[in-house]
Structure formats: C-alpha cells, structure tokens
Amino acid sequence: MKLDDFRLNLHGKEYVPIIIGGMGVNISTAELALEAARLGGIGHISDAEVHAIADKRFGTNFIERKREKYFASKDQRSKPEVQFNIDELAEAQGLHVSKTMEAKKGSGAIFMNCMEKLTMNNPLETLKTRLSAAMDAGIDGITLSAGLHLRSFELIKNHSRFFDTMFGIIVSSAKALNLFLIKAARVGRQPDYIVVEGPLAGGHLGFGINNWKEFNLKSITDEVLQFLKEHGLKIPVIPAGGIFTGTDAVEFLQSGSSGVQVATRFTVTKESGLPDFVKQKYFQALEEEVEVNTVSPTGYPMRMLKQSPVLQKSVKPNCEGLGYLLDSKGNCSYLGAYYDEIQKGISAANVFIKEKVCLCTGMQTFKCWTCGHYVYRLKDTTNKLIDGVYQLLTAEHVFQDYLFSEDHKIKLPEFELAFA
Ligand SMILES: Cc1cc2nc3c(=O)[nH]c(=O)nc-3n(C[C@H](O)[C@H](O)[C@H](O)COP(=O)(O)O)c2cc1C
Numbered sequence: 001m002k003l004d005d006f007r008l009n010l011h012g013k014e015y016v017p018i019i020i021g022g023m024g025v026n027i028s029t030a031e032l033a034l035e036a037a038r039l040g041g042i043g044h045i046s047d048a049e050v051h052a053i054a055d056k057r058f059g060t061n062f063i064e065r066k067r068e069k070y071f072a073s074k075d076q077r078s079k080p081e082v083q084f085n086i087d088e089l090a091e092a093q094g095l096h097v098s099k100t101m102e103a104k105k106g107s108g109a110i111f112m113n114c115m116e117k118l119t120m121n122n123p124l125e126t127l128k129t130r131l132s133a134a135m136d137a138g139i140d141g142i143t144l145s146a147g148l149h150l151r152s153f154e155l156i157k158n159h160s161r162f163f164d165t166m167f168g169i170i171v172s173s174a175k176a177l178n179l180f181l182i183k184a185a186r187v188g189r190q191p192d193y194i195v196v197e198g199p200l201a202g203g204h205l206g207f208g209i210n211n212w213k214e215f216n217l218k219s220i221t222d223e224v225l226q227f228l229k230e231h232g233l234k235i236p237v238i239p240a241g242g243i244f245t246g247t248d249a250v251e252f253l254q255s256g257s258s259g260v261q262v263a264t265r266f267t268v269t270k271e272s273g274l275p276d277f278v279k280q281k282y283f284q285a286l287e288e289e290v291e292v293n294t295v296s297p298t299g300y301p302m303r304m305l306k307q308s309p310v311l312q313k314s315v316k317p318n319c320e321g322l323g324y325l326l327d328s329k330g331n332c333s334y335l336g337a338y339y340d341e342i343q344k345g346i347s348a349a350n351v352f353i354k355e356k357v358c359l360c361t362g363m364q365t366f367k368c369w370t371c372g373h374y375v376y377r378l379k380d381t382t383n384k385l386i387d388g389v390y391q392l393l394t395a396e397h398v399f400q401d402y403l404f405s406e407d408h409k410i411k412l413p414e415f416e417l418a419f420a
Contacts, residue, residue, distance in 0.1 A: 001254070003246045004403040008042075008259035010141075010236060011166050011192055015108055016040040017249070017259035018402055019195075020266050020395075021240060022113020022143060023203070023273075024048025025363040026056065028263070030100040032271040035395040037108035042259075044143060045100055046113040047093055047130050049324055051084075052364050054092040057099065062092055067321035074320055077339035080330035082323050084120050090133040097137035109140035111166070116147025117204070117298040121326035128155040135159055141166030143195060146204050146300065148176060150183045157187040168193040168238070172206030173220060174227040181233075193236045194228075195261050196221045200242030200373035202263055204300035205292065212292060212301060217241050218252075225256045244374045246405035262402065264372030265381065269395040276392070278366055281305065283390035287376040295357045297325050297333040305369040310362035314338070314353045322360035334358050381410050391416050 008017040020036045022028050022044035033043025047053075051062035070082045097112065104110055112134045120126040131152065134142060142165060144152055149169060156162055169191045171177040177194060184190055198217025199207050207215055221239045228235060236258035243249050249260040266272055268279045282305075289306050296302040304311070317335050325332045334356040341351045362368035381398070383391045393413055401411050 001250050002404050002406055003249045003253070003260075006250075006253045006259075008236065008238075010109075013109075015042055015259070016403065017253065018042070018399060019111070019238060019240075019259055019261040020044060021195075021201075021261045021263035022046040022111070022145065023263055023267070024113065024115065026053045026273040027267060027366075028113070029271060029273040030057070030096075030103065032266060032269065032273075032395050033100065033110050034103055034105070035271055036399065037104050037110050038106035039396060039399050040106060040108045041399065042109045042111055042141070044111045044113045045096065046115075047096065047134065048113075048115060048118060049322065049360065049364055050096050050130070051088070051092045052322070054095050058095055060092070060095070062088055063321045066323075067318075070320040077335055078330050079319050079323065079326060079335070080121070082319055082326065082330060083122060084126055084323070086125060086129050089120075089126060089129050090136075093130055093133035094137045097134045097139050101138040101140075109166070111141035111143050111168070112139045113143050113145055115145050115204075116149050116152065117300065118146075118324045119327050120324055121328065121330050123328055124151065124155060127152060131156045132159055135161040135165050139165060141168065141192070143168045143170060145170040145195075146298065148179055150179060153184050153187045153189055157189070163189065166192040168195055170195040170197050170206075170240075171224070172197050172199075172215075174223045176206065177224060177227065181231075190233070190235060193238055193258070194224060195238045195240050196224050197261075198239065198241035201240055202267075202303055202370050202372040202375075204296060204298060204302050207301065209292065209294050209301045217243075218255075221252065221257060222255070242373055244377060245408045245410060246402045247408045249402060260402075264375055265378065265398050265402075266395060267371065267375075268378050268382070268390070269393045269398055271395045273366075275366055278369060279392060280390060281307065281369060282371060282375055283379050283382065285371070285375045285378070290371065290373060290375060295355065296359050297356055298359070299333075302370060303373065305371060305375070308362075308369040309367035310357040310359075314351050315358050315361050316348055317358055318361045322364065324360050381412070383412055383415055385416075
C-alpha cells in the first residue's frame with residue numbers, strides 16, 4: 001500500500017495525510033507550508049520569533065526598535081522590564097499569518113505551530129495574543145507545542161473563531177494527553193487532532209535526557225490510541241519523529257493513526273528557510289554527529305548536530321531585541337550563566353559556556369542546527385553532483401515521494417544539471 005491510499009479527515013474535510021511539522025525560526029517558511037497546502041496536505045508556519053520573521057518577510061523593524069528601547073538593560077543579568085509590546089506582537093503575528101493565508105492555493109490547510117515555552121517575559125498575555133492574532137488573521141489550525149498548554153484553551157475560549165479553528169496538541173505520552181484533555185473539557189472543546197511526537201524528532205523533545213532512548217514512537221502511539229479507545233474518544237492521531245519513508249507512514253496508518261507529521265526530509269528542500277550552506281551540512285551529517293543535549297534554556301532536551309556553531313562559540317545575550325525565552329520575571333538560564341562568567345572577570349569575547357546556549361540568537365541566525373535523528377539519511381534522498389554538492393530537493397518532490405513510495409524506497413530527483 002501507498003500513503004496515497006489513505007486520507008486524513010479533520011473537521012469534516014479530507015486531506016492528504018501528510019503534515020509538514022512546524023520548524024522555528026522560519027525553517028518551515030510560508031513557501032514550504034503553502035506547497036503542502038497546494039498538494040492537498042497540511043503545512044505549518046511557526047510563530048517562533050515572529051517579529052524577526054516579519055522583519056525579514058515584510059521589511060518591518062520590530063526587533064531593531066525593541067533593541068533600541070531597552071538598550072539600557074543590555075548589561076543586566078535579569079531583565080524584568082524588557083517586555084514585548086502586545087499591539088506590536090499582534091501586528092507581527094497578523095502580518096505573518098494573513099500574508100500566508102492570502103497566498104494559499106489548493107485544497108490543503110495551513111497551520112501555525114505555537115510553542116508554549118516561548119514565555120516572552122509575560123507568558124499568558126503573549127500566548128493569548130499570539131493565538132488570538134493568528135485566528136483573527138484566518139489561520140486554518142493551530143498546533144500547540146513545547147509545553148503542556150494547560151491554560152491555552154482557557155485563554156482564548158471567548159474568541160469568535162475558537163470552535164471554527166482546528167486545534168491540535170503535541171504530546172509524548174498518554175499521561176500528558178490526559179492532563180490536556182481534562183483542561184480542554186472544562187471549556188467544552190476537544191482537540192481536533194493529536195500529534196504524538198516520539199524520541200527521534202527534531203527540535204525539543206518531550207522526554208528526559210536520560211530516558212529518551214527507552215521510548216519508541218510506535219509504542220507511544222499505540223498507548224495513545226488505546227487511551228482514546230478506552231475513553232470513547234475519536235480524535236485523529238498523528239505520529240511524528242523518524243518517519244522517513246512513505247512505507248514508515250503506511251505502517252502507522254495501518255495500525256490506527258490518521259496521518260503523519262514529518263519535518264527532517266523537508267529541511268533540505270528549496271522552500272526550507274535554512275541557508276543553502278546549512279542544508280549541505282544536513283546532507284553531509286553522519287550518525288555520530290547527531291546529539292541530544294541539554295543546552296536549551298527551555299529545560300527540554302534538544303537534538304542538534306554537534307558541529308552547530310552555537311555549540312562552538314558563545315554570544316552576548318540579545319534579550320533587548322529578542323528575549324523570547326525570558327521567563328515571567330525576566331530571567332533565562334543562559335543569561336545567568338553568561339553573567340556568572342563576566343563576574344569572574346572573563347571578557348565578553350572570551351566567554352564560553354558549554355552548558356547553555358543563547359537559543360533566541362542561535363535559531364534566528366540559523367546557527368543552531370536542530371534536526372531529526374535521521375538527518376544522516378538525507379544524503380540518500382538526492383544526487384551528489386560532480387562538484388560534491390548535494391542537489392536540493394523541491395518540497396513537491398519530497399511530498400510525492402512520501403505519498404507514492406513503496407517498500408521503503410526513496411525516489412531520487414531528476415539530475416539538475418544547472419548545479420553541476
Ligand atoms: C529543523 C527542525 C526544527 C523544528 N522546530 C520545531 C519547532 O519549532 N516547534 C515544534 O513543535 N517542533 C519542531 N520540530 C519538530 C517537527 O515539527 C516534527 O514534529 C518532527 O521533527 C518530525 O520528525 P522528523 O523530523 O523525524 O520527520 C522541528 C524539527 C526540525 C527538524
């Protein structure tokens with residue numbers, strides 16, 4: 001069987017059962033998401049560091065103005081006053097979503113990936129604004145991620161599009177799902193889909209640093225399917241993490257899942273937001289170069305390539321302009337670690353912190369190379385050209401390969417002579 005033999009039913013509509021997962025900061029670009037929608041599937045944009053995305057996409061200058069406004073705090077280790085302007089946040093989010101939705105063609109959908117861990121020095125109000133502004137701007141669906149989202153529905157329950165926008169939650173266990181469902185029931189709203197993310201995914205992981213290897217996607221997905229059955233709930237389940245071939249996907253759909261969420265194979269497409277030289281690093285990656293570490297200030301383990309520039313050199317914190325990981329008191333574990341070093345008398349140019357990285361800067365500048373476990377298999381999905389460069393793929397090619405491949409085969413693209 002092929003993945004194309006299945007369809008995903010969500011909110012009374014049929015989709016091709018491929019969801020391209022959200023990849024911040026602007027790795028899952030509007031262009032990538034729009035391709036998924038055009039082909040009948042579902043693509044995600046991400047609102048991680050949305051001001052920076054708006055500045056890049058639309059020439060606004062949100063980040064620069066914020067940096068100037070809070071310049072005086074640049075040497076403080078705690079930054080309670082460095083706040084996001086709520087109207088500007090809504091404006092940036094509105095631009096990002098509405099311009100994407102206006103460009104949408106085809107029968108698929110565009111979703112927004114919304115990470116709770118972006119606490120932005122004002123967790124509840126900023127989250128409410130991000131969700132509301134995305135709904136105002138016409139987003140088809142919102143995937144709640146990187147956090148349990150126990151208060152998220154409560155924040156937006158009075159929004160006029162609360163019941164008409166599709167909502168999904170990413171969980172890594174039936175236990176986390178149960179907590180979310182209890183809260184969701186209080187506002188009379190179930191999620192429309194559940195993404196079950198296993199330990200081989202890219203980005204942050206919902207497992208402990210010492211036990212992630214003990215889990216596998218198949219058994220967590222089965223556990224979630226069983227949980228839903230026992231509770232008489234019919235919510236589509238979408239596994240994610242390490243689904244590398246169409247056949248991998250078919251195996252999940254044959255055992256009760258409704259679609260799959262995939263990301264790593266799309267990081268090396270022309271539409272992905274990674275710079276081309278970083279796409280080549282992903283193609284070149286070896287299995288032994290992939291690590292799960294604890295350098296993210298969010299406290300979640302994260303998978304990345306060991307050669308990521310953020311792991312080689314520390315940068316001065318940049319919370320005046322960015323500050324997406326500041327907690328409700330204006331602190332971040334990277335900030336603390338950085339200023340501990342400065343107080344020891346180490347000069348800014350020589351500070352090197354192994355334990356934490358400035359993720360806001362690292363992700364914005366594409367210097368944190370987060371990836372799924374199977375990044376090292378990407379080289380087998382394309383042609384190596386005579387100058388040693390790997391040929392970039394189109395999102396359409398990868399999408400169709402997932403849909404039509406059989407027996408775990410991966411179709412290589414037509415040689416692109418222009419590269420040679
Ligand atoms: C480069 C990259 C960045 C990611 N960023 C995010 C993110 O910002 N938020 C999120 O919820 N998941 C993120 N993910 C996870 C994906 O959305 C997806 O669920 C997962 O990677 C699927 O597994 P696969 O990469 O093995 O296909 C990221 C994954 C990758 C590869």
